[in-house]
Amino acid sequence: MGKRLTIWEQAQLLGHSRREFLQFCAWLAAAAGIEASQVGQIVHALETKPRIPVIWFHFQECTCCSESFIRSSHPIVSDIILDKISLDYTQTLQAASGAACEKSWKDVVKNQAGKYLMLVEGSIPTEADGVYCCINGRTALDTVKEAAAGAKAIVAWGSCASNGCIQAARPNPTGATPVHKIITDKPIIKVPGCPPIGEVMAATIVHLLTFDTIPQLDRVGRPMAFYSRRVHDTCYRRPSYDAGLFVESWDDDNARRGYCLYKMGCRGPVTYNACSVTKWNNGVSYPIQSGHGCIGCSEENFWDNGPFYNHLTNFPGFGIEATADKIGVAAAVVATAGLVGHAVLTSVRKREIINEKLEK
Protein backbone atom coordinates (compact mmCIF):
# COMPACT_ATOMS: atom_id res chain seq x y z
CA MET A 1 0.00 0.00 0.00
CA GLY A 2 1.25 3.43 -0.91
CA LYS A 3 0.93 6.68 0.97
CA ARG A 4 -2.49 7.10 2.53
CA LEU A 5 -4.28 10.17 1.27
CA THR A 6 -5.82 12.82 3.45
CA ILE A 7 -9.55 13.31 3.20
CA TRP A 8 -9.04 16.60 1.34
CA GLU A 9 -6.79 14.88 -1.21
CA GLN A 10 -9.29 12.12 -1.63
CA ALA A 11 -12.16 14.57 -2.03
CA GLN A 12 -10.19 16.30 -4.81
CA LEU A 13 -9.61 12.96 -6.53
CA LEU A 14 -13.34 12.35 -6.40
CA GLY A 15 -13.94 15.72 -8.06
CA HIS A 16 -15.28 17.68 -5.10
CA SER A 17 -14.73 21.42 -4.96
CA ARG A 18 -13.12 23.27 -2.07
CA ARG A 19 -16.53 24.70 -1.24
CA GLU A 20 -18.04 21.23 -0.94
CA PHE A 21 -15.16 20.15 1.25
CA LEU A 22 -15.69 23.09 3.61
CA GLN A 23 -19.41 22.35 3.72
CA PHE A 24 -18.56 18.80 4.64
CA CYS A 25 -16.30 20.02 7.45
CA ALA A 26 -19.15 22.13 8.79
CA TRP A 27 -21.45 19.08 8.70
CA LEU A 28 -18.91 17.09 10.65
CA ALA A 29 -18.67 19.84 13.25
CA ALA A 30 -22.43 19.94 13.59
CA ALA A 31 -22.64 16.17 13.91
CA ALA A 32 -19.98 16.05 16.58
CA GLY A 33 -21.49 18.97 18.47
CA ILE A 34 -18.40 21.10 17.96
CA GLU A 35 -18.52 24.90 18.14
CA ALA A 36 -18.49 26.86 14.90
CA SER A 37 -15.24 28.50 15.95
CA GLN A 38 -13.51 25.14 15.83
CA VAL A 39 -14.49 24.27 12.27
CA GLY A 40 -11.09 25.56 11.21
CA GLN A 41 -9.48 22.90 13.33
CA ILE A 42 -11.48 20.23 11.54
CA VAL A 43 -10.55 21.64 8.13
CA HIS A 44 -6.91 21.63 9.14
CA ALA A 45 -7.12 18.07 10.44
CA LEU A 46 -8.75 16.73 7.29
CA GLU A 47 -6.25 18.54 5.10
CA THR A 48 -3.18 17.26 6.84
CA LYS A 49 -3.89 13.94 8.52
CA PRO A 50 -4.07 10.78 6.44
CA ARG A 51 -7.49 9.23 6.69
CA ILE A 52 -7.88 6.69 9.47
CA PRO A 53 -8.77 3.21 8.25
CA VAL A 54 -11.88 1.76 9.84
CA ILE A 55 -13.04 -1.85 9.97
CA TRP A 56 -16.54 -2.68 11.19
CA PHE A 57 -17.26 -6.16 12.50
CA HIS A 58 -20.64 -7.84 12.91
CA PHE A 59 -20.98 -10.63 15.44
CA GLN A 60 -24.01 -11.67 17.54
CA GLU A 61 -26.25 -8.81 16.53
CA CYS A 62 -29.43 -7.88 14.69
CA THR A 63 -27.86 -5.10 12.54
CA CYS A 64 -30.09 -2.50 14.15
CA CYS A 65 -26.98 -0.45 14.94
CA SER A 66 -26.06 -0.35 11.23
CA GLU A 67 -29.66 0.42 10.35
CA SER A 68 -29.71 3.27 12.83
CA PHE A 69 -26.37 4.59 11.59
CA ILE A 70 -27.35 4.76 7.92
CA ARG A 71 -30.47 6.68 8.96
CA SER A 72 -28.68 9.35 10.91
CA SER A 73 -30.32 12.67 10.25
CA HIS A 74 -27.45 13.98 8.19
CA PRO A 75 -27.40 11.25 5.56
CA ILE A 76 -24.54 13.02 3.85
CA VAL A 77 -22.43 12.56 6.96
CA SER A 78 -23.04 8.84 7.12
CA ASP A 79 -22.63 8.49 3.36
CA ILE A 80 -19.34 10.24 3.50
CA ILE A 81 -18.21 8.22 6.48
CA LEU A 82 -19.35 4.99 4.88
CA ASP A 83 -18.24 5.63 1.32
CA LYS A 84 -15.50 8.14 1.27
CA ILE A 85 -13.73 8.54 4.54
CA SER A 86 -12.49 5.28 5.68
CA LEU A 87 -14.70 2.28 5.96
CA ASP A 88 -12.55 -0.53 4.64
CA TYR A 89 -14.65 -3.41 5.82
CA THR A 90 -18.24 -3.94 6.86
CA GLN A 91 -19.67 -7.21 5.66
CA THR A 92 -23.25 -5.98 5.69
CA LEU A 93 -22.86 -3.02 3.37
CA GLN A 94 -19.75 -3.59 1.31
CA ALA A 95 -19.91 -4.70 -2.30
CA ALA A 96 -17.21 -7.32 -2.06
CA SER A 97 -18.07 -10.79 -0.79
CA GLY A 98 -16.35 -14.04 0.12
CA ALA A 99 -12.55 -14.09 -0.03
CA ALA A 100 -12.29 -10.49 -1.26
CA CYS A 101 -14.36 -9.35 1.69
CA GLU A 102 -12.20 -11.20 4.19
CA LYS A 103 -9.06 -9.92 2.51
CA SER A 104 -10.10 -6.32 3.01
CA TRP A 105 -9.97 -6.41 6.81
CA LYS A 106 -6.94 -8.68 6.93
CA ASP A 107 -5.05 -6.22 4.73
CA VAL A 108 -5.86 -3.41 7.12
CA VAL A 109 -4.82 -5.44 10.15
CA LYS A 110 -1.58 -6.45 8.45
CA ASN A 111 -0.58 -3.16 6.82
CA GLN A 112 -2.00 -0.56 9.19
CA ALA A 113 -1.11 -2.00 12.58
CA GLY A 114 -1.61 0.55 15.33
CA LYS A 115 -3.41 2.97 13.00
CA TYR A 116 -6.89 1.63 12.36
CA LEU A 117 -10.14 1.93 14.26
CA MET A 118 -12.07 -1.22 14.99
CA LEU A 119 -15.85 -0.97 15.29
CA VAL A 120 -17.66 -3.91 16.81
CA GLU A 121 -21.37 -4.52 16.46
CA GLY A 122 -22.70 -7.48 18.43
CA SER A 123 -21.55 -9.54 21.36
CA ILE A 124 -19.05 -12.36 21.21
CA PRO A 125 -20.16 -15.84 22.35
CA THR A 126 -17.66 -17.65 24.53
CA GLU A 127 -19.47 -20.88 25.44
CA ALA A 128 -18.33 -24.04 23.63
CA ASP A 129 -15.20 -22.22 22.39
CA GLY A 130 -17.34 -19.61 20.68
CA VAL A 131 -18.95 -21.84 18.03
CA TYR A 132 -22.25 -19.95 18.30
CA CYS A 133 -20.99 -17.24 15.99
CA CYS A 134 -18.72 -18.25 13.12
CA ILE A 135 -17.87 -16.18 10.06
CA ASN A 136 -15.90 -17.73 7.24
CA GLY A 137 -15.33 -20.79 9.41
CA ARG A 138 -13.73 -18.81 12.24
CA THR A 139 -15.27 -17.98 15.56
CA ALA A 140 -16.03 -14.39 16.46
CA LEU A 141 -13.74 -14.88 19.46
CA ASP A 142 -10.74 -15.60 17.19
CA THR A 143 -11.60 -12.81 14.80
CA VAL A 144 -12.01 -10.16 17.48
CA LYS A 145 -8.70 -11.10 19.11
CA GLU A 146 -6.83 -11.03 15.83
CA ALA A 147 -8.36 -7.78 14.65
CA ALA A 148 -8.02 -6.00 17.99
CA ALA A 149 -4.31 -6.73 18.27
CA GLY A 150 -3.30 -3.78 16.08
CA ALA A 151 -6.28 -1.50 16.63
CA LYS A 152 -5.69 2.07 17.73
CA ALA A 153 -9.04 2.07 19.52
CA ILE A 154 -12.24 0.04 19.58
CA VAL A 155 -15.77 1.33 19.38
CA ALA A 156 -18.40 -0.97 20.88
CA TRP A 157 -21.57 -0.29 18.90
CA GLY A 158 -24.82 -0.82 20.71
CA SER A 159 -25.75 -2.68 23.86
CA CYS A 160 -24.55 -6.04 22.45
CA ALA A 161 -20.95 -4.98 22.15
CA SER A 162 -21.16 -2.71 25.24
CA ASN A 163 -22.84 -5.03 27.73
CA GLY A 164 -24.17 -8.16 26.02
CA CYS A 165 -27.77 -7.04 25.51
CA ILE A 166 -30.58 -9.53 24.89
CA GLN A 167 -28.49 -12.55 23.99
CA ALA A 168 -26.68 -12.11 27.32
CA ALA A 169 -29.98 -12.12 29.25
CA ARG A 170 -30.28 -14.86 31.85
CA PRO A 171 -29.35 -17.67 31.40
CA ASN A 172 -27.14 -16.45 28.55
CA PRO A 173 -26.88 -19.83 26.78
CA THR A 174 -24.17 -18.82 24.33
CA GLY A 175 -22.02 -16.99 26.88
CA ALA A 176 -22.52 -13.73 24.96
CA THR A 177 -19.80 -11.36 26.12
CA PRO A 178 -19.21 -7.65 25.47
CA VAL A 179 -15.97 -6.58 23.82
CA HIS A 180 -14.41 -4.98 26.90
CA LYS A 181 -14.41 -8.30 28.74
CA ILE A 182 -12.41 -9.94 25.94
CA ILE A 183 -10.09 -7.13 24.87
CA THR A 184 -8.66 -5.45 27.92
CA ASP A 185 -5.57 -3.68 26.59
CA LYS A 186 -7.14 -1.22 24.13
CA PRO A 187 -9.14 1.97 24.63
CA ILE A 188 -12.79 1.05 24.16
CA ILE A 189 -15.55 3.56 23.55
CA LYS A 190 -18.98 2.19 24.37
CA VAL A 191 -21.95 3.54 22.45
CA PRO A 192 -24.78 1.54 24.04
CA GLY A 193 -28.41 1.51 22.99
CA CYS A 194 -30.58 -0.95 21.16
CA PRO A 195 -29.84 0.57 18.74
CA PRO A 196 -27.80 3.66 19.63
CA ILE A 197 -29.02 6.91 18.11
CA GLY A 198 -27.64 7.30 14.58
CA GLU A 199 -26.44 10.86 15.21
CA VAL A 200 -24.64 9.74 18.34
CA MET A 201 -22.85 7.02 16.39
CA ALA A 202 -21.92 9.39 13.58
CA ALA A 203 -20.72 12.02 16.02
CA THR A 204 -18.56 9.53 17.91
CA ILE A 205 -16.90 8.44 14.67
CA VAL A 206 -16.48 12.03 13.54
CA HIS A 207 -14.76 12.87 16.79
CA LEU A 208 -12.35 9.96 16.45
CA LEU A 209 -11.60 10.67 12.80
CA THR A 210 -11.12 14.41 13.02
CA PHE A 211 -9.43 14.84 16.35
CA ASP A 212 -7.74 11.47 16.50
CA THR A 213 -8.35 11.43 20.28
CA ILE A 214 -10.70 9.49 22.50
CA PRO A 215 -13.72 11.63 23.42
CA GLN A 216 -14.28 12.33 27.10
CA LEU A 217 -15.76 9.16 28.59
CA ASP A 218 -17.79 8.51 31.73
CA ARG A 219 -17.00 5.85 34.36
CA VAL A 220 -18.23 2.98 32.23
CA GLY A 221 -16.64 4.20 29.01
CA ARG A 222 -19.48 6.04 27.26
CA PRO A 223 -18.93 9.43 25.56
CA MET A 224 -19.90 12.10 28.09
CA ALA A 225 -21.33 14.27 25.34
CA PHE A 226 -24.27 11.89 24.86
CA TYR A 227 -24.47 9.70 27.96
CA SER A 228 -23.92 12.04 30.89
CA ARG A 229 -27.59 12.83 31.49
CA ARG A 230 -30.60 10.69 32.20
CA VAL A 231 -33.39 10.45 29.65
CA HIS A 232 -35.58 11.63 32.55
CA ASP A 233 -33.59 14.79 33.25
CA THR A 234 -34.06 16.13 29.74
CA CYS A 235 -37.54 14.68 29.13
CA TYR A 236 -40.24 17.10 28.00
CA ARG A 237 -42.66 15.29 30.39
CA ARG A 238 -40.41 16.02 33.38
CA PRO A 239 -42.67 18.86 34.65
CA SER A 240 -45.52 16.32 35.03
CA TYR A 241 -43.23 14.18 37.16
CA ASP A 242 -42.37 17.07 39.47
CA ALA A 243 -46.06 17.98 39.67
CA GLY A 244 -46.93 14.39 40.61
CA LEU A 245 -49.09 13.93 37.52
CA PHE A 246 -48.71 10.35 36.35
CA VAL A 247 -50.28 8.06 33.80
CA GLU A 248 -52.07 5.37 35.82
CA SER A 249 -53.08 3.07 32.95
CA TRP A 250 -52.47 3.08 29.21
CA ASP A 251 -55.93 4.28 28.32
CA ASP A 252 -56.73 6.78 31.07
CA ASP A 253 -57.18 10.51 30.70
CA ASN A 254 -53.75 11.12 32.16
CA ALA A 255 -52.23 9.15 29.28
CA ARG A 256 -54.18 11.29 26.82
CA ARG A 257 -52.93 14.44 28.53
CA GLY A 258 -49.37 13.24 28.14
CA TYR A 259 -48.44 13.02 31.81
CA CYS A 260 -45.31 11.30 33.09
CA LEU A 261 -44.97 7.54 32.42
CA TYR A 262 -43.02 6.90 35.65
CA LYS A 263 -45.66 4.60 37.16
CA MET A 264 -45.99 2.70 33.89
CA GLY A 265 -42.41 1.52 34.32
CA CYS A 266 -40.61 4.19 32.32
CA ARG A 267 -36.85 3.67 32.74
CA GLY A 268 -36.04 7.28 31.90
CA PRO A 269 -34.95 8.02 35.50
CA VAL A 270 -32.32 5.26 35.41
CA THR A 271 -31.17 5.48 31.79
CA TYR A 272 -28.33 7.54 30.40
CA ASN A 273 -28.86 8.50 26.77
CA ALA A 274 -29.54 11.46 24.48
CA CYS A 275 -33.00 10.31 23.35
CA SER A 276 -34.96 13.23 24.79
CA VAL A 277 -32.55 15.74 23.27
CA THR A 278 -31.52 14.29 19.91
CA LYS A 279 -34.61 12.12 19.41
CA TRP A 280 -35.00 9.61 16.58
CA ASN A 281 -35.72 9.52 12.85
CA ASN A 282 -34.43 12.99 12.08
CA GLY A 283 -35.69 14.37 15.36
CA VAL A 284 -39.29 13.25 14.80
CA SER A 285 -39.94 11.60 18.16
CA TYR A 286 -38.64 9.23 20.82
CA PRO A 287 -40.37 6.48 22.81
CA ILE A 288 -41.75 8.68 25.60
CA GLN A 289 -43.04 11.27 23.13
CA SER A 290 -44.86 8.43 21.38
CA GLY A 291 -46.58 7.51 24.66
CA HIS A 292 -44.48 4.48 25.61
CA GLY A 293 -42.08 4.46 28.53
CA CYS A 294 -38.34 4.14 28.06
CA ILE A 295 -37.18 0.52 28.49
CA GLY A 296 -33.63 1.53 29.35
CA CYS A 297 -32.10 -0.14 26.29
CA SER A 298 -28.75 1.60 26.73
CA GLU A 299 -28.34 0.35 30.30
CA GLU A 300 -26.53 -2.80 31.35
CA ASN A 301 -28.76 -5.88 31.72
CA PHE A 302 -31.89 -3.90 30.87
CA TRP A 303 -33.41 -7.10 29.54
CA ASP A 304 -33.26 -8.77 32.96
CA ASN A 305 -34.50 -5.74 34.93
CA GLY A 306 -38.17 -6.34 34.17
CA PRO A 307 -41.05 -6.24 33.90
CA PHE A 308 -40.79 -3.20 31.64
CA TYR A 309 -44.25 -1.93 32.56
CA ASN A 310 -43.82 -1.88 36.35
CA HIS A 311 -42.00 0.84 38.19
CA LEU A 312 -41.06 -1.58 40.97
CA THR A 313 -39.17 -4.35 39.29
CA ASN A 314 -39.01 -7.94 40.49
CA PHE A 315 -36.61 -8.57 43.27
CA PRO A 316 -33.84 -11.01 42.33
CA GLY A 317 -34.01 -14.43 43.98
CA PHE A 318 -37.67 -14.30 44.97
CA GLY A 319 -39.32 -15.52 41.79
CA ILE A 320 -41.82 -13.80 39.55
CA GLU A 321 -44.04 -10.97 40.83
CA ALA A 322 -42.04 -10.49 44.02
CA THR A 323 -41.27 -6.81 44.37
CA ALA A 324 -39.24 -5.41 47.24
CA ASP A 325 -42.42 -3.94 48.71
CA LYS A 326 -44.35 -7.24 48.71
CA ILE A 327 -41.46 -8.98 50.43
CA GLY A 328 -41.05 -6.07 52.85
CA VAL A 329 -44.72 -5.95 53.81
CA ALA A 330 -44.71 -9.73 54.34
CA ALA A 331 -41.64 -9.44 56.59
CA ALA A 332 -43.24 -6.58 58.56
CA VAL A 333 -46.44 -8.59 59.06
CA VAL A 334 -44.47 -11.63 60.26
CA ALA A 335 -42.41 -9.45 62.60
CA THR A 336 -45.50 -7.76 64.03
CA ALA A 337 -47.21 -11.12 64.56
CA GLY A 338 -44.07 -12.35 66.32
CA LEU A 339 -44.06 -9.29 68.59
CA VAL A 340 -47.73 -9.69 69.43
CA GLY A 341 -47.01 -13.32 70.36
CA HIS A 342 -44.08 -12.18 72.44
CA ALA A 343 -46.22 -9.57 74.19
CA VAL A 344 -48.76 -12.25 75.09
CA LEU A 345 -45.98 -14.52 76.37
CA THR A 346 -44.53 -11.63 78.38
CA SER A 347 -47.85 -10.79 79.99
CA VAL A 348 -48.11 -14.41 81.16
CA ARG A 349 -44.54 -15.21 82.11
CA LYS A 350 -43.55 -11.87 83.57
CA ARG A 351 -46.88 -10.85 85.07
CA GLU A 352 -45.54 -11.01 88.61
CA ILE A 353 -42.61 -8.77 87.79
CA ILE A 354 -44.72 -6.23 85.93
CA ASN A 355 -47.46 -6.19 88.59
CA GLU A 356 -45.01 -5.97 91.43
CA LYS A 357 -43.25 -3.01 89.86
CA LEU A 358 -46.49 -1.24 89.06
CA GLU A 359 -47.92 -1.77 92.53
CA LYS A 360 -44.57 -1.09 94.19
Added chain:
Amino acid sequence: MAATTTYERVYVWQAPVRMYHWINATCVLMLVATGLVIGNPPAFISAREASASYWFGWVRFLHFTAAFLMTFAFMVRVYWMFKGNEYARWTAFVPNSLAAFRRQLREARMVLWVDILQIQKKPIDYVGHNGLAALSYFVIFLATIFQIFTGLALYEPMSGWWLPHLFGWVTPLFGGDAIVRLWHHAFVWVFVLFTIIHVYLSIFHDMTESRGEISSIVTGVRFVERK
Protein backbone atom coordinates in the same frame (compact mmCIF):
# COMPACT_ATOMS: atom_id res chain seq x y z
CA MET B 1 -38.51 -10.77 94.03
CA ALA B 2 -37.53 -8.73 96.97
CA ALA B 3 -40.15 -6.31 98.19
CA THR B 4 -37.80 -3.36 97.86
CA THR B 5 -35.13 -2.85 95.26
CA THR B 6 -32.65 -0.03 95.49
CA TYR B 7 -31.64 1.54 92.18
CA GLU B 8 -28.61 3.56 91.32
CA ARG B 9 -28.58 6.30 88.71
CA VAL B 10 -26.01 5.70 85.97
CA TYR B 11 -25.30 8.23 83.22
CA VAL B 12 -25.13 6.03 80.14
CA TRP B 13 -26.15 7.86 76.95
CA GLN B 14 -24.09 11.00 76.39
CA ALA B 15 -25.61 14.06 74.73
CA PRO B 16 -24.24 13.36 71.21
CA VAL B 17 -25.67 9.82 71.38
CA ARG B 18 -29.11 11.09 72.42
CA MET B 19 -29.09 13.84 69.86
CA TYR B 20 -28.05 11.42 67.14
CA HIS B 21 -30.83 9.08 68.20
CA TRP B 22 -33.56 11.69 67.82
CA ILE B 23 -32.22 13.37 64.70
CA ASN B 24 -31.80 9.94 63.15
CA ALA B 25 -35.25 8.81 64.25
CA THR B 26 -36.85 11.91 62.71
CA CYS B 27 -34.85 11.53 59.50
CA VAL B 28 -35.58 7.80 59.18
CA LEU B 29 -39.32 8.38 59.60
CA MET B 30 -39.19 11.17 57.04
CA LEU B 31 -37.04 9.16 54.64
CA VAL B 32 -39.20 6.04 54.87
CA ALA B 33 -42.40 8.02 54.35
CA THR B 34 -41.12 10.15 51.46
CA GLY B 35 -39.20 7.19 49.99
CA LEU B 36 -42.31 5.04 49.81
CA VAL B 37 -44.22 7.89 48.18
CA ILE B 38 -41.43 8.38 45.64
CA GLY B 39 -41.38 4.64 44.95
CA ASN B 40 -45.14 4.45 44.48
CA PRO B 41 -46.77 7.87 44.19
CA PRO B 42 -50.50 8.11 44.89
CA ALA B 43 -52.85 8.23 41.91
CA PHE B 44 -54.66 11.39 40.93
CA ILE B 45 -56.74 11.71 37.81
CA SER B 46 -56.39 15.39 37.25
CA ALA B 47 -56.80 17.91 34.51
CA ARG B 48 -54.23 20.24 36.04
CA GLU B 49 -51.37 21.65 34.10
CA ALA B 50 -47.98 20.54 35.33
CA SER B 51 -47.00 24.16 35.92
CA ALA B 52 -49.71 24.49 38.57
CA SER B 53 -48.06 22.26 41.15
CA TYR B 54 -44.79 20.85 42.34
CA TRP B 55 -45.80 18.50 45.17
CA PHE B 56 -43.79 15.52 43.96
CA GLY B 57 -40.76 17.76 43.63
CA TRP B 58 -41.25 18.83 47.27
CA VAL B 59 -41.49 15.21 48.43
CA ARG B 60 -38.20 14.52 46.72
CA PHE B 61 -36.71 17.69 48.21
CA LEU B 62 -37.73 16.54 51.70
CA HIS B 63 -36.21 13.13 51.02
CA PHE B 64 -32.88 14.65 49.95
CA THR B 65 -32.84 17.13 52.84
CA ALA B 66 -33.53 14.44 55.42
CA ALA B 67 -30.93 12.24 53.74
CA PHE B 68 -28.21 14.88 54.01
CA LEU B 69 -29.17 15.62 57.62
CA MET B 70 -29.00 11.91 58.45
CA THR B 71 -25.64 11.58 56.68
CA PHE B 72 -24.04 14.42 58.63
CA ALA B 73 -25.56 13.27 61.92
CA PHE B 74 -24.17 9.82 61.19
CA MET B 75 -20.72 11.28 60.55
CA VAL B 76 -20.81 13.02 63.93
CA ARG B 77 -21.95 9.75 65.51
CA VAL B 78 -19.03 7.89 63.92
CA TYR B 79 -16.67 10.53 65.32
CA TRP B 80 -18.26 9.99 68.73
CA MET B 81 -17.63 6.26 68.39
CA PHE B 82 -13.97 7.13 68.96
CA LYS B 83 -14.47 9.94 71.46
CA GLY B 84 -17.42 8.94 73.60
CA ASN B 85 -17.79 6.84 76.72
CA GLU B 86 -17.69 3.06 76.79
CA TYR B 87 -21.38 2.76 75.79
CA ALA B 88 -20.95 5.04 72.79
CA ARG B 89 -17.63 3.68 71.52
CA TRP B 90 -17.35 1.41 68.52
CA THR B 91 -16.26 -1.38 70.84
CA ALA B 92 -19.79 -1.38 72.27
CA PHE B 93 -21.03 -2.61 68.88
CA VAL B 94 -18.17 -4.58 67.38
CA PRO B 95 -16.18 -6.99 69.56
CA ASN B 96 -12.55 -5.90 69.48
CA SER B 97 -11.11 -9.02 71.11
CA LEU B 98 -11.87 -12.70 71.33
CA ALA B 99 -12.93 -12.25 74.96
CA ALA B 100 -15.31 -9.45 73.97
CA PHE B 101 -16.71 -11.61 71.18
CA ARG B 102 -17.28 -14.49 73.62
CA ARG B 103 -18.96 -12.13 76.07
CA GLN B 104 -21.22 -10.78 73.33
CA LEU B 105 -22.12 -14.30 72.30
CA ARG B 106 -22.87 -15.27 75.92
CA GLU B 107 -25.01 -12.17 76.37
CA ALA B 108 -26.90 -12.86 73.16
CA ARG B 109 -27.64 -16.39 74.44
CA MET B 110 -28.84 -14.96 77.75
CA VAL B 111 -31.12 -12.50 75.93
CA LEU B 112 -32.57 -15.39 73.96
CA TRP B 113 -33.08 -17.30 77.20
CA VAL B 114 -34.48 -14.52 79.37
CA ASP B 115 -36.11 -11.97 77.07
CA ILE B 116 -37.20 -13.86 74.00
CA LEU B 117 -38.06 -17.40 75.11
CA GLN B 118 -38.56 -16.23 78.71
CA ILE B 119 -37.48 -19.51 80.25
CA GLN B 120 -35.70 -17.63 83.02
CA LYS B 121 -37.83 -14.96 84.65
CA LYS B 122 -35.32 -12.74 86.38
CA PRO B 123 -34.03 -9.95 84.11
CA ILE B 124 -30.37 -9.74 83.19
CA ASP B 125 -28.43 -6.91 84.75
CA TYR B 126 -26.51 -4.82 82.25
CA VAL B 127 -25.89 -1.13 81.83
CA GLY B 128 -25.41 -0.35 78.12
CA HIS B 129 -26.58 -2.42 75.18
CA ASN B 130 -26.95 -6.13 75.61
CA GLY B 131 -25.04 -8.37 73.21
CA LEU B 132 -27.93 -8.95 70.82
CA ALA B 133 -28.99 -5.30 70.78
CA ALA B 134 -25.39 -4.26 70.04
CA LEU B 135 -25.39 -6.61 67.08
CA SER B 136 -28.67 -5.19 65.78
CA TYR B 137 -27.31 -1.62 66.05
CA PHE B 138 -24.21 -2.70 64.18
CA VAL B 139 -26.43 -4.09 61.42
CA ILE B 140 -28.48 -0.87 61.26
CA PHE B 141 -25.27 1.20 61.09
CA LEU B 142 -24.20 -0.91 58.11
CA ALA B 143 -27.64 -0.48 56.53
CA THR B 144 -27.33 3.30 57.08
CA ILE B 145 -23.96 3.30 55.33
CA PHE B 146 -25.47 1.27 52.49
CA GLN B 147 -28.33 3.76 52.07
CA ILE B 148 -25.96 6.74 52.18
CA PHE B 149 -23.72 5.23 49.51
CA THR B 150 -26.50 4.08 47.17
CA GLY B 151 -28.54 7.23 47.75
CA LEU B 152 -25.68 9.58 46.95
CA ALA B 153 -24.77 7.44 43.93
CA LEU B 154 -28.30 7.96 42.60
CA TYR B 155 -28.19 11.65 43.49
CA GLU B 156 -24.79 12.27 41.94
CA PRO B 157 -25.68 12.77 38.24
CA MET B 158 -28.06 15.64 38.97
CA SER B 159 -25.82 17.36 41.48
CA GLY B 160 -23.22 20.03 40.97
CA TRP B 161 -21.75 19.53 44.42
CA TRP B 162 -18.52 17.62 44.93
CA LEU B 163 -19.78 15.51 47.83
CA PRO B 164 -22.27 13.33 45.92
CA HIS B 165 -19.69 12.97 43.15
CA LEU B 166 -17.48 11.04 45.55
CA PHE B 167 -20.01 8.21 45.32
CA GLY B 168 -20.38 7.83 41.57
CA TRP B 169 -18.23 4.69 41.56
CA VAL B 170 -20.95 2.81 43.42
CA THR B 171 -23.29 2.62 40.41
CA PRO B 172 -21.08 0.52 38.08
CA LEU B 173 -20.56 -1.97 40.94
CA PHE B 174 -24.27 -2.73 40.84
CA GLY B 175 -24.51 -2.55 37.04
CA GLY B 176 -26.53 0.60 36.56
CA ASP B 177 -28.94 2.99 38.24
CA ALA B 178 -31.88 0.58 37.96
CA ILE B 179 -30.21 -1.97 40.24
CA VAL B 180 -28.91 0.66 42.66
CA ARG B 181 -32.44 2.04 42.97
CA LEU B 182 -33.88 -1.45 43.49
CA TRP B 183 -31.52 -2.11 46.42
CA HIS B 184 -31.92 1.39 47.83
CA HIS B 185 -35.67 0.76 47.81
CA ALA B 186 -35.40 -2.76 49.26
CA PHE B 187 -33.29 -1.56 52.19
CA VAL B 188 -36.11 0.69 53.39
CA TRP B 189 -37.68 -2.46 54.82
CA VAL B 190 -34.63 -3.10 57.00
CA PHE B 191 -35.39 0.25 58.66
CA VAL B 192 -39.11 -0.44 58.91
CA LEU B 193 -38.50 -3.83 60.56
CA PHE B 194 -35.83 -2.39 62.84
CA THR B 195 -38.11 0.44 63.96
CA ILE B 196 -41.03 -1.88 64.76
CA ILE B 197 -38.87 -4.25 66.79
CA HIS B 198 -36.81 -1.48 68.41
CA VAL B 199 -39.84 0.44 69.69
CA TYR B 200 -41.50 -2.74 70.93
CA LEU B 201 -38.39 -3.90 72.77
CA SER B 202 -37.88 -0.51 74.43
CA ILE B 203 -41.38 -0.74 75.88
CA PHE B 204 -40.84 -4.40 76.80
CA HIS B 205 -37.61 -3.70 78.67
CA ASP B 206 -39.03 -0.67 80.44
CA MET B 207 -42.08 -2.63 81.63
CA THR B 208 -40.29 -5.78 82.74
CA GLU B 209 -37.14 -4.22 84.18
CA SER B 210 -38.09 -0.72 85.38
CA ARG B 211 -34.68 0.64 84.56
CA GLY B 212 -35.96 3.71 82.74
CA GLU B 213 -35.25 2.29 79.30
CA ILE B 214 -37.42 4.82 77.49
CA SER B 215 -36.62 7.95 79.50
CA SER B 216 -32.91 7.15 79.28
CA ILE B 217 -32.77 8.21 75.63
CA VAL B 218 -34.07 11.63 76.69
CA THR B 219 -32.17 12.10 79.96
CA GLY B 220 -29.23 9.79 79.36
CA VAL B 221 -29.76 8.20 82.79
CA ARG B 222 -30.59 4.57 83.50
CA PHE B 223 -31.21 2.79 86.76
CA VAL B 224 -29.20 -0.20 87.83
CA GLU B 225 -30.04 -2.39 90.77
CA ARG B 226 -27.70 -1.73 93.69
CA LYS B 227 -26.20 -4.97 94.89
